[in-house]
Amino acid sequence: MNKSALFHQFVAFTATIHQVTHDLTQNITAANITPLQYKILEYIKVSQPVTPTEISECQHMSLPNTSRELRKLQERQLIQKFSDTADRRKQYVRLSKEGEKMMEEAFACIEERFLQLIQHATQDDLKDIQHALAILEEKVLRQNG
Amino acid sequence: MNKSALFHQFVAFTATIHQVTHDLTQNITAANITPLQYKILEYIKVSQPVTPTEISECQHMSLPNTSRELRKLQERQLIQKFSDTADRRKQYVRLSKEGEKMMEEAFACIEERFLQLIQHATQDDLKDIQHALAILEEKVLRQNG
DNA sequence: CTCATTACTTATCATTTGATAACAAAATAA
DNA sequence: TTATTTTGTTATCAAATGATAAGTAATGAG
Numbered sequence: 001m002n003k004s005a006l007f008h009q010f011v012a013f014t015a016t017i018h019q020v021t022h023d024l025t026q027n028i029t030a031a032n033i034t035p036l037q038y039k040i041l042e043y044i045k046v047s048q049p050v051t052p053t054e055i056s057e058c059q060h061m062s063l064p065n066t067s068r069e070l071r072k073l074q075e076r077q078l079i080q081k082f083s084d085t086a087d088r089r090k091q092y093v094r095l096s097k098e099g100e101k102m103m104e105e106a107f108a109c110i111e112e113r114f115l116q117l118i119q120h121a122t123q124d125d126l127k128d129i130q131h132a133l134a135i136l137e138e139k140v141l142r143q144n145g
Numbered sequence: 146m147n148k149s150a151l152f153h154q155f156v157a158f159t160a161t162i163h164q165v166t167h168d169l170t171q172n173i174t175a176a177n178i179t180p181l182q183y184k185i186l187e188y189i190k191v192s193q194p195v196t197p198t199e200i201s202e203c204q205h206m207s208l209p210n211t212s213r214e215l216r217k218l219q220e221r222q223l224i225q226k227f228s229d230t231a232d233r234r235k236q237y238v239r240l241s242k243e244g245e246k247m248m249e250e251a252f253a254c255i256e257e258r259f260l261q262l263i264q265h266a267t268q269d270d271l272k273d274i275q276h277a278l279a280i281l282e283e284k285v286l287r288q289n290g
Numbered sequence: 291c292t293c294a295t296t297a298c299t300t301a302t303c304a305t306t307t308g309a310t311a312a313c314a315a316a317a318t319a320a
Numbered sequence: 321t322t323a324t325t326t327t328g329t330t331a332t333c334a335a336a337t338g339a340t341a342a343g344t345a346a347t348g349a350g
Contacts, residue, residue: 001271003263007256013278016286017162022205034336052298060167065338067299089297089346111152117285118148125284126146132277133158139270140262141161179306197328210308212329234316234327 010140024113028106031076036061037069038106041095044079045103049092078102155285169258173251176221181206182214183251186240189224190248194237223247 029038036059043058044050056066070093073079078099084090095103121129174183181204188203189195201211215238218224223244229235240248266274 001268001275003260003271004256006263006271006275007259009275009278010259011255013282013286014162014166016282017159018166020286021159021163036337053296061337062339063298064300064340069337071299087297087347091298110156111149114152114155115148118151121284123146126148126151128280129284130146130151130154132280133154135273135277136281137158137161139266139274141158141165181307198326206307207309208328209310209330214307216329232317232327236328 020117024110024117028109029102031078031102037073040066040069041073041078041099041103044093044095045100045107048094049082051090051092055093073099165262169255169262173254174247176223176247182218185211185214186218186223186244186248189238189240190245190252193239194227196235196237200238218244 025038033041039059040055043055047054047058052063052066052070055061055070056063059066061069070079070081074081077096080094080096082092082094084092118126118129178186184204185200188200192199192203197208197211197215200206200215201208204211215224215226219226222241225239225241227237227239229237263271263274
């Protein structure tokens, strides 16, 4: 099998994934949130509690800029910070009640849009999709990062 | 089968795809190109010739901003514009020789990184991957856009 | 204790990107 | 013909993001 052909197929695939992600997530929050801030909230939502350093690394941004965005999110009552009792330099970030509500609504909206995407899928189709996702995770994405 | 579970699997999958895309494409050009400009060149590369209006729509940006970025790319000799002989309002954009060279090098670099990702895959693995990509394209991504 | 390191903040500046108004030229419709 | 629409440009402003210097407080190593 031709690896180069597989590469081209993969590139086309990722382009489509990016397009679909854009469609699924556009206009997702009424709140006046920047794209970067949404990304950060999304990460906190699925990984909380997280430290600013972790956010900084996962979002590929500098710690000062992370700190600035977290301050804005805290001012808007969307997140809360707690300092580690053992190591008081460290901080843990969580969504506030309001932030949780906002992100849950956002996720619900994305899920609804996703379900529309697969509305005509049969049970067999769903199994195929699930299996395909698992194959790619295992054989391409989980290789070493 | 639980569609909601599939949704969560899909979300995790797309997050990983975005991460891998980031890794595959980071520091890809020596040229002093902004991320947006790279995206535009990438689109031109695979779809040329394209009009500014098409770029504008596919990249989700306004026509004035598209025009500005194209001007910068033209000043840097990375693209060329031609006006349509039939409808002289229209313009066709292509990569210049230099732009082609740059993008081919970029793509070659990305392909090399991708091949590393699947370096341990057997022939059967490759067939599985190819099939998985096809399934997802057909049953999720090509539903209606 | 002293010194270096870690985790984070504040401040500042540059660059990139987005938004919008105003315009021009060509094509099309009336 | 005149009016309208399409395609694109230029100019300008605002906002978002990136980069970096300097500083604080806590921890840990020696």
